[in-house]
Amino acid sequence: MGAGGLVVVNVYASAGENGSGNTTKSSPRNQIGQAMAAGAATIDCPDVSPRLRQVPDSARAEVDRELASLDQQVADAYQRLRNSAQAIRQDGDFADNAIMGPLKAKRTATIDRIAIAIGRTADRPQGLESLAACTLQAAGNQAGTGEGGENQNGQDPGPGNEEENPANSGQFGNGPFAADFVDITTVQPDVSSPQTQQNASLGKFTTDCGVNENKLYNSDNIIVAPGVDNGAHHTHDYVGNQANDAFAGDEDFAGGETSCQNQGDKSSYYWPVLRLQDGTKEFDADQPGGGAEGNTGRILTASQVTLEYVGNASSKVVAMPRFLRIITGDAKAFTNGTANANAAWSCTGFEDRQLTDKYPTCPEGSSVVRTSKFQSCWDGRNTDSANHRAHVAFTDPKTGACPTGFKAIPQLVQRLVYDVDAPSLNDNGRSSAFYAVDGFPEQMHKPITDHGDFVNVFDEQLMNTMVECINTGQECR
Template sequence: MEAGPGRLPQGRTQEGPAGIVRVPEFHTDCSMSTRAADDPIVLPGLPGASHMHTFFGPKVNAATTPAKLLASPTTCNAPGDHSAYWVPQLLRDGKPVPMKNFRVYYGSRLKDPSTVVPFPPGLVMVTGDAKRQVATPKGASGQFWCAGSAEIGRSADGNWPVCAKGGNLIRQVTFEDCWDGKHIDSPDHKSHMGPSTNGKCSGKYPVAVPNISLMVGYNSLGGNGLKLSSGMASSMHGDFMNAWKPEKLGALVKICINADAKCGTTPGWNS
């Protein structure tokens, strides 16, 4: 199952050239760059102080900054994207579960995507709650699911799906799409970002920015013995440190999101 953030609001079914459905979206595909118990947003300058994270994009450590990312090679394939993305490490019986794929969708869930502007340089944000430790039975919000095959059962504790052969475990992690227009960070790394209201960015969060959605796929069929380095499945969260080259991100926002066009990793129509 592939669910990008650019799903059309109800009633918007415009089409582009040759019948291509118009969705304000582009993406970048990344491979794991490193794995470390670091978090340069939440615990900057404190190596080994965090739970284990899986990092995508440039290599990251506790001293990483947006400026350092811009000067570093990256594992992401969208030209100009040197941003860092990270999530807690998935473990089975205490051992890391290998990644299958990692795609970052940039889109818009707003009624008018032409209002979206690029992220300011150096913006960082966190979504989810590493301290949230609650059960995630089938049907609960914020849970892992099966991509490419059906769910055929649940783990003994009920918190993880069991996927049929041919599929894999996946999780979507979505960030807020409105910004306060002033701060590139906040004490909790969340309060400078906020949700839209009735499909618009307004009030405390008046600036529309791309909606980021991480699609995190694992080489696993789910089942027993799974946990995150941060704890239960409910503690899944994501971190983003913006290090796009401004001209590259600006072009993608203008040509893809503002124009309501579904792109790939570069500006232009993608079926």
């Protein structure tokens, strides 16, 4: 249950401000250097996958493996960055020479292999080489960044001192931070919906698949990185199909067991776990995807998982194709930008206020809510696409209509409720445990990186029942 709003104190002085209150100017390079030395910087690399509009089937497996290699390279470089604070203090060029330069060289070779693989049977993609170089990015408004490189005593908190600065650094040191939270009662209502048209489909179909009572976890991602162990670099909760791992194919899904009450729904629903950073050593505490990559603390099981399929504000819907794959949100939105960030955070009793870039702190008696609305327009041909996004789209936010050439399908709305105490600071400035979503290590556990994944494995009869229910305005299960 909620325990009141987060109390945020001014633990750090503003950038360039010393202990006596005097302010000095600092160059952007120095600010980044200070952030690196304090463990509050991350690595920003251009995402290659969105640039791949066409990948031949013959090259798909090789390209997926190389894309997964790019993710691993960034994770490894980020870990070296975190472990090199002393060297960075002593040598301002260390990060460029020992971390960023080698990372660019590895990415250049990997991107070239991707282009070669595609070029064997299709037009070789042009311009990918420009995506090899990465930059260093301050985490923003946290310990050691331009918003606070020193503590109240004018001292650099330094890397590895997250224990001394719990309000700003999180347990592992890569977040979350106090600035990542906001009191939901201070947020203005902001939810709007497109106006319903005459041909709208207003029904709703609900499937009950539990809350992952079976404790099915892994750090794979069958959509983005099929055939690659730890392709997600963070741990997922799974409900529905119990066969989901990195090596599952359509036949495995079709034959898998399901946690859904209606056995006609063998779909796979999965999302990054939410953790309470309370020092708990989970099963993955020392494993890739878990503690080895900064995803630490007690895994929280949702107290409620609601999976609803709703209609379209301007038209009837058609059946989803079996094995359709959809990703909503962006696990790399902190460095990629917000174009695909749409998962939302709120609190029970306050769901007319939805947040994408902040975690909510909820008043007593209220629980944290994560909501993901999936794309509900389909290109009518493909169950997946090279970048895992082009085959589906969102409706127009004003009219509810699908883009030209796309068909309206039932929209999955996933709602997760967690009974978790809000973090707060005591009189000594120490914080109770933060909660945070699992993520790629360089994404700093930012709330904007929340996302959801779905593989449709409804049988034909139940899918047709869903479509009829929605198109005729009924509420069904």
